Amino acid sequence: MNEETKSSLSRDADCLANLDPWIGPLPLDQIHQGTLQPFIEHRREQGIKSATVVRELAVVRRILTLASRVWRDLDNQAWLSVAPLLRMPDWKDAAKPYPLSIDEQRRLLKELPDHLAEMALFAIHTGARDNVVAELRWAWEIKVPEIGSSVFLVPGEFTKNETTYLIVLNSVAKKVIENLRGKHNTHVFGYRGKPVDRMNNSAWRKAWTRAGLPVGDNVLSGPHNLRHTFARRLRLAGVPLETRKALMHHIDGDITVHYSPAEVGELLDAVEKLTKVEGVTMLRLAS
Template sequence: MSKRNTMPGLRLKGDIWHIEKRCKHAEGGWLRESTGTASRIEAEEYLIQRLANVRQETERRSLAIYTFEEAALRYLEDIAHKSSAVAAAIHLDQMLPFIGHLPLEQIHDGTLKLFIDNEAKRDLAPKSINNALVVITAILNRAARVWRHDDGRPWLRQAPPKITRLSTKGRQAKAYPLSWAEQDTLFKILPRHLADAALYAVHTGCRELEVCMLRWDWEIFVQDLGVSVFVLPETITKNGTERIVILNSVSGSVIEARRGIDPHYVFTYRGRPMKRLHSSGWRHAWKKAGLPTHAGVLKGVHNLRHTFGRRLRAAGVPLETRKALLGHANGDITTHYSAAEIDELLTATEKVVSRGIAQTPTLSLVHKNAQMRNVGKVSEENKKGHPKAAF
């Protein structure tokens, strides 16, 4: 059999057709690659498509037409020094499969619909989706007003379109602090990697990003107390300042159990740092645990932070101490603590280990009221559905 195909540029090597064709648009003037197929017809179709793609890419470059993915990478380079960089990278990682390949001129409400629908399907709140849309708006604005091609043309040669944000009116979900029984049920159902991270979160009050990105080189050993703390950099905290994380006996045991699994990150999944805790595994476990799924109730991992804060309050921990433990900005440099002050914080956070605080009126009343509202709602529906039973 001839090693050459009837179509110029294809050569059979073994059982697979390979491209060897001069192409002025390809790097070095040659296009050399495998078609990955033993079928001559499929190889010819592949070659035709590749030549078209290479030509289109060259034309796009010559016209200085940039894709959203190129702009996204440029944006991350620009804001690498800011605290918002990590959160922006997580948003972009989620949206690039939907719009990354599109030229900047094609980014608008219509092309964003698939991404928005996917985020809503993941049960993300409108506010969270809007945070991602803010990143898109920032990229388009920079492409139109800041970034320039070699010849001075802007990356986006038209006024950036207005990206419509989702309405949050009347849709602000209320937090749902967990009781100890609910926590036990939920954590038993969660996959191991999520259960470890959730147990750490509910005993430290850390936000989702602060848990997922937690690194071993942020751990500091306090010699005077014989304990470790974590100092989070401003790049991952919400308020853009450093935050100290105090470990009580439970969160400390989680850290020790994770030690040695990965050299860089504390919480990993399949050898990589976790991108999010509010995953399909979390949603499945939340529902299976019988926790509320109706509209208006927060169903995500941020409830763990609310649970921590509520338990601190129920245990009688003062407001200023609660703020320090939750990393609230209060104008102070929150990582400059003496050993005595860290010991005071440690004593406070150890109070939430006791399960006795679950029976305080504060927590019990919240759950009782929620249950009564649900019962009342069902009763009203039953009355409407069964007129004869109404009084």
């Protein structure tokens, strides 16, 4: 792993701690599908979601790949001749996203503490992942005079695909930013003078329940639903697919995207449409 760009080292360490009793004593060349299968079966018996196990195995796969392609011993030989192929489990148990209706949004924001409500409203209108919202910093703000506003340019070390991420502010998100300007030195969002570690905490979960929103293993109830809400409303507003992909930071391959002020203006026009998506009926199909 690369400590300079990897933003999830703490979570990776937790994954490796879970794996340690199963593969900890093994040399690298004995870590493969066969030796990992008992761990996979154990996690399934524990009721762990397959997506969680996939994340854990992805850490192993990354280490094995680095050992075969990057890391070298004192004789300049690869630590591992070939990285084994790992089959990722899919138990068809993924929780379904729950994009919010306007009424559900109002109920949730009313129940959330003020600092989380600000973060949630910002996420709904920008599509930023909850970890990015928590990490958002004033140093990342860039003024764009041509559009009469500013944007935030999030460094790749804080994004899921490790590439720079442009956050465009519609009038609602801009108002959130202006209300917070000057309150915290480094981070945009804070609580009691400190940055917020995460949005998905006990206060969030209690507010979600009090708002009468669904809970259970088959439905997402965390802040990631705000991103799904953003995506759904862009579609309802008639925003084209390519523009939606740009706003969601869905990119293909390891590419760097550059935007001119005119292109940023087009993105701004798209997200501004979200301020007019009112009273839309959310049809939820049972699966």
